[in-house]
Amino acid sequence: MEKMIRFGAIGAGSAGTNRINQLAKHELGVKVVAAVDVDPTRLDNLAKVLGYDDFARYTGEQDFKRMIDENQLDAVGIFTPHSLHLPHVQYAIKKNLSILIEKPMVCGAANALEVTEQVEAKKLIGIVHYQRHFELKYMKAKELIEKGVIGKVTNFFVYMAQDWIGRTWRGIPKFCCGGQINDSGSHYQDIILWMLNELPVSAQGFTDSFYRGEQKQGEYNGMFNVELTNGITGRFVILSDIPGGFVDDVRICGTKGNLFFNGDKLIMQDVATKQYTEIPLSRPKGYPISPCDNFVKLIRKKVKINRVPFIFGSRVSLLTEAMLRSGRGKGKKILCEDILKECGHTLDDLK
Numbered sequence: 001m002e003k004m005i006r007f008g009a010i011g012a013g014s015a016g017t018n019r020i021n022q023l024a025k026h027e028l029g030v031k032v033v034a035a036v037d038v039d040p041t042r043l044d045n046l047a048k049v050l051g052y053d054d055f056a057r058y059t060g061e062q063d064f065k066r067m068i069d070e071n072q073l074d075a076v077g078i079f080t081p082h083s084l085h086l087p088h089v090q091y092a093i094k095k096n097l098s099i100l101i102e103k104p105m106v107c108g109a110a111n112a113l114e115v116t117e118q119v120e121a122k123k124l125i126g127i128v129h130y131q132r133h134f135e136l137k138y139m140k141a142k143e144l145i146e147k148g149v150i151g152k153v154t155n156f157f158v159y160m161a162q163d164w165i166g167r168t169w170r171g172i173p174k175f176c177c178g179g180q181i182n183d184s185g186s187h188y189q190d191i192i193l194w195m196l197n198e199l200p201v202s203a204q205g206f207t208d209s210f211y212r213g214e215q216k217q218g219e220y221n222g223m224f225n226v227e228l229t230n231g232i233t234g235r236f237v238i239l240s241d242i243p244g245g246f247v248d249d250v251r252i253c254g255t256k257g258n259l260f261f262n263g264d265k266l267i268m269q270d271v272a273t274k275q276y277t278e279i280p281l282s283r284p285k286g287y288p289i290s291p292c293d294n295f296v297k298l299i300r301k302k303v304k305i306n307r308v309p310f311i312f313g314s315r316v317s318l319l320t321e322a323m324l325r326s327g328r329g330k331g332k333k334i335l336c337e338d339i340l341k342e343c344g345h346t347l348d349d350l351k
């Protein structure tokens with residue numbers, strides 16, 4: 001039998017435990033040999049979920065370095081609060097590890113481009129946990145758009161709302177770095193940029209910090225007009241304080257067809273006839289089922305395509321930064337090329 005992949009986890013909270021467990025159960029053999037979390041109860045819980053506790057445990061804030069140095073790791077997972085992703089991924093890159101990192105990859109376009117360039121230069125495996133790249137309706141929509149089935153894309157509309165609350169580090173700006181815009185909102189910025197295969201050009205809009213009438217810290221809600229390359233425009237509405245479960249509504253308009261995402265379904269409306277058709281969905285042969293699956297299969301060389309390389313994390317970081325700057329600038333239009341210029345980049349670096 002092939003040697004187990006030696007995996008170390010940084011952060012074993014709710015997302016981390018789920019991802020670590022998926023990896024540990026992967027048919028291609030991953031062994032969790034080490035984990036670090038500043039809250040030891042999270043490591044106790046991880047042991048329970050995994051069904052084994054013979055991994056090395058670390059609990060110091062800077063222990064991610066020791067964990068990486070002391071355990072001959074092949075791969076690492078980063079599942080910590082947003083602002084901590086940067087030092088964690090920088091160290092993992094320095095040590096040439098394969099990296100699975102939660103969204104948002106890192107905060108700020110300059111940081112995102114820096115780590116993306118390093119991962120690419122070293123030819124490391126680096127995948128961002130944007131799981132919608134593995135959902136059939138979004139995969140199919142991307143394919144239809146690429147094939148020109150809906151004609152030229154003109155506009156998009158995104159509404160997402162959640163009872164987000166801003167619990168623990170999420171409500172602390174220095175950890176969350178952009179509230180709900182940078183948290184769940186990150187997924188929707190990602191799928192739009194990914195499905196349309198475009199780059200962000202500008203963002204203009206407003207943010208507020210209200211959770212059910214109570215003023216909090218950081219960006220709880222926001223509404224933005226966004227321009228993408230090729231003249232596409234769209235609207236993002238991101239809310240944090242609705243009661244009940246998660247709600248979203250994503251629509252993409254083309255000159256020939258409009259796409260609607262309804263539950264697990266993908267619906268296309270023919271612009272000329274106004275008729276709606278449900279598009280059949282199926283997973284193409286060999287397409288991984290999740291970021292964790294893609295990650296392990298890349299390490300094992302069972303697949304060649306990384307479905308969420310770091311460049312996607314960089315594109316989203318740029319758009320998020322433009323939205324946040326606009327909100328903080330009271331609705332000023334923010335050009336992405338200006339953000340990039342500040343860190344010595346151009347849009348070409350995001351292609």
Ligand SMILES: NC(=O)c1ccc[n+]([C@@H]2O[C@H](COP(=O)([O-])OP(=O)(O)OC[C@H]3O[C@@H](n4cnc5c(N)ncnc54)[C@H](O)[C@@H]3O)[C@@H](O)[C@H]2O)c1
Nearest residue numbers: 011012013014015016036037038039042061079080102103
């Ligand atoms: N892809 C998704 O749909 C999705 C869903 C939820 C969360 N996430 C992402 O996962 C990450 C974690 O979110 P969560 O909901 O699991 O939060 P969480 O609070 O449940 O987990 C974060 C963990 O990091 C630990 N931690 C904090 N500082 C640390 C340090 N210096 N070293 C080691 N551990 C440290 C905390 O103790 C905690 O256990 C975030 O980036 C979040 O955006 C993604």
